[in-house]
Amino acid sequence: MARGAVTADRVAEAAAELADEVGLEGMTVSEVARRLGVKDANLYAHIGNAHELRVRVAVLALAELADRGAVALAGRAGKEALVAFADVYRDYGREHPGRYAAMRVELDPETARASAGRRHSDMMRAILRGYALEEPDQTDAVRLLGSVFHGFVSLEGSGGFRHHPRGADESWSRVLDTLDVALRAWPASAPAGAETSR
Amino acid sequence: MARGAVTADRVAEAAAELADEVGLEGMTVSEVARRLGVKDANLYAHIGNAHELRVRVAVLALAELADRGAVALAGRAGKEALVAFADVYRDYGREHPGRYAAMRVELDPETARASAGRRHSDMMRAILRGYALEEPDQTDAVRLLGSVFHGFVSLEGSGGFRHHPRGADESWSRVLDTLDVALRAWPASAPAGAETSR
DNA sequence: TAGAAATTCCTAGAGGCTCTAGGAAGAGGG
DNA sequence: CCCTCTTCCTAGAGCCTCTAGGAATTTCTA
Numbered sequence: 001m002a003r004g005a006v007t008a009d010r011v012a013e014a015a016a017e018l019a020d021e022v023g024l025e026g027m028t029v030s031e032v033a034r035r036l037g038v039k040d041a042n043l044y045a046h047i048g049n050a051h052e053l054r055v056r057v058a059v060l061a062l063a064e065l066a067d068r069g070a071v072a073l074a075g076r077a078g079k080e081a082l083v084a085f086a087d088v089y090r091d092y093g094r095e096h097p098g099r100y101a102a103m104r105v106e107l108d109p110e111t112a113r114a115s116a117g118r119r120h121s122d123m124m125r126a127i128l129r130g131y132a133l134e135e136p137d138q139t140d141a142v143r144l145l146g147s148v149f150h151g152f153v154s155l156e157g158s159g160g161f162r163h164h165p166r167g168a169d170e171s172w173s174r175v176l177d178t179l180d181v182a183l184r185a186w187p188a189s190a191p192a193g194a195e196t197s198r
Numbered sequence: 199m200a201r202g203a204v205t206a207d208r209v210a211e212a213a214a215e216l217a218d219e220v221g222l223e224g225m226t227v228s229e230v231a232r233r234l235g236v237k238d239a240n241l242y243a244h245i246g247n248a249h250e251l252r253v254r255v256a257v258l259a260l261a262e263l264a265d266r267g268a269v270a271l272a273g274r275a276g277k278e279a280l281v282a283f284a285d286v287y288r289d290y291g292r293e294h295p296g297r298y299a300a301m302r303v304e305l306d307p308e309t310a311r312a313s314a315g316r317r318h319s320d321m322m323r324a325i326l327r328g329y330a331l332e333e334p335d336q337t338d339a340v341r342l343l344g345s346v347f348h349g350f351v352s353l354e355g356s357g358g359f360r361h362h363p364r365g366a367d368e369s370w371s372r373v374l375d376t377l378d379v380a381l382r383a384w385p386a387s388a389p390a391g392a393e394t395s396r
Numbered sequence: 397t398a399g400a401a402a403t404t405c406c407t408a409g410a411g412g413c414t415c416t417a418g419g420a421a422g423a424g425g426g
Numbered sequence: 427c428c429c430t431c432t433t434c435c436t437a438g439a440g441c442c443t444c445t446a447g448g449a450a451t452t453t454c455t456a
Contacts, residue, residue: 005404006404006405028441028442028443029442029443029444030441030442030443031442038404038405038406039405039406039407040442040443040444041405041406041407041408041443041444041445041446042404042405042406044443044444044445045403045404045405049443049444050442050443050444104352104356105356106356106357107357112357112361117361118361121361121362136364136368136369137372139362139364139369140364140368140369140372140373140376141376143350143353143359143369143373144346144369144372144373144376146349146353146358147345147346147349147350147353147373148342148345148346148349149349150349150352150353151344151345151346151347151348151349151350151352152341152345152349154302154348154349154352155341155344155345155348158302158303158304159304159305159310160344161341163307163310163311163315163316163319164319164337166334166337166338170334170338171334171337171338171341171342174335174338174342174385175338175341175342175345177385178338178339178342178380178381178384178385179380180385181380181383181385182376182377182379182380182383183376185379185380185383186376187372187375187376187378187379203433204433204434226412226413226414227413227414227415228412228413228414229413236433236434236435237434237435237436238413238414238415239414239415239416239417239434239435239436239437240433240434240435242414242415242416243432243433243434247414247415248413248414248415
C-alpha cells in the first residue's frame with residue numbers, strides 16, 4: 001500500500017489506463033481505487049469527484065497528444081506536416097480510445113486555458129503556414145482540420161466504417177489528400193457576391 | 199398511471215427527451231421511469247437493460263435525422279444539396295444533443311443493418327452525384343463528409359470553438375464552401391507515382 | 397527529542413442506479 | 427366465471443458516488 005503512493009497525478013494516470021481498457025463509461029472511481037490498492041473514499045481527497053477525474057484524464061490526454069504532435073511536426077512542412085500530424089491524431093485515438101474520448105468532455109474556461117488545447121490549435125496554425133491563409137480563413141481552416149481529424153477518428157472508433165469493405169486506411173489517406181488540395185484551393189472569402197449558405 | 203401507457207417506443211421517446219435535457223450521461227433508466235410515472239423495475243420488461251435503452255435512442259435519432267435529411271435533399275442538387283444536408287446535421291446536433299450523442303454508441307451489426315444508418319450513407323452518395331466520383335472515391339468522399347459533419351458538430355457541441363471570437367456559423371459556412379471545392383477537385387487516385395501518406 | 401500539525405488512509409453509511417425475482421391486479425378469451 | 431397474458435408492483439442484492447469522522451504516520455517545530 002506504500003503510503004504516499006497516491007497523488008492526483010498518479011490517480012489520473014491509472015484512470016487513463018483504465019479508460020483505455022474499458023472505455024470512458026466504465027472508468028469508475030471505485031475501480032481506479034481498487035487498482036491502486038486503496039479504498040475509493042480515499043481518492044476523493046485527491047480528486048474532487050468523478051467528473052473531475054474525467055477532466056484530469058482529458059487534460060492528461062490533451063498534453064500527451066500535443067507532445068506527440070510537436071514531435072511529428074518537427075522538421076516537416078506542407079502536406080508532409082499535415083499528414084504526419086493527422087496520423088498522430090488517428091493513432092492516438094486508436095491506441096488510447098478512453099483518453100481520446102475523455103478529450104471531448106467540456107472543460108471550464110479556467111481548465112481549458114491551463115490545458116494543452118491551445119498548443120493543438122497553434123500546431124494546426126503552424127501546419128497552415130504551408131498554405132497561404134489569412135485570418136479569419138486560418139481559423140476556419142483550423143476548425144476544418146479539427147473537424148476532419150476528430151470526425152474521422154470518432155466515426156472509425158465507433159465502428160462507422162465497418163459496414164463497407166473499403167479499408168479505413170485507404171480512405172484516411174485519400175481524405176488527407178483531399179484536405180491538402182482543399183487548403184491549397186481555399187475559396188475566396190465572399191464568393192460570387194452573395195451569402196453561400198444559411 | 200393509465201395501464202398500457204408504457205411501450206418500448208414510448209420509453210425510447212421519453213429517454214430521448216431526457217437525454218436532450220440532461221445529456222446522454224444523465225439519462226438513467228430510473229429517471230425515465232420517474233417521468234413515465236412508473237417504477238424503474240417495470241421498464242426492464244420493455245427494454246433489456248440500460249445500454250439497450252441508449253441503443254434505442256440511437257436508432258430513433260438515426261431515423262429522425264434521416265427523415266430530415268431526405269426532406270432537405272428533395273429537389274436540391276450539387277452544392278445546394280450539400281449545404282442543406284449539412285445544415286440538417288448541425289441543426290439536429292444542436293437541437294437534440296442527447297439524441298445526437300447517442301448516435302455514436304456502437305451498434306451490433308444486426309441493429310446497425312436494421313437502422314437508418316444505411317439511409318444516411320445513401321443520401322450522402324446522392325449528394326455526391328453532383329460531383330463526378332467513381333468508387334472507391336465515392337466511399338472515401340462519403341467518409342469525408344461524415345467526418346466533417348460529425349467532427350464539426352461534435353467539437354462545437356463540446357465547446358471547442360468558444361475559445362476564439364470567430365463565429366461558428368461563419369466557419370461552418372466556409373468549411374462547406376471548402377468541402378464543395380474539394381469534392382469538385384477530388385485528387386486523382388494514385389498521385390505522382392508513389393504512396394502519399396503512411 | 398517530544399509534542400503539534402498535516403497528510404494519508406481507514407471504516408461506516410447514506411443515497412442513487414441497475415437489474416432480478418416473485419407477486420398482485422386488470423383485460424380478453426373460452 | 428375462470429384462465430391466461432400482460433402490466434405493474436415491492437423487495438432486495440450489488441455497485442457506484444460521496445461525506446463524516448477517526449486512526450496512523452510523517453513532518454514540522456519548539
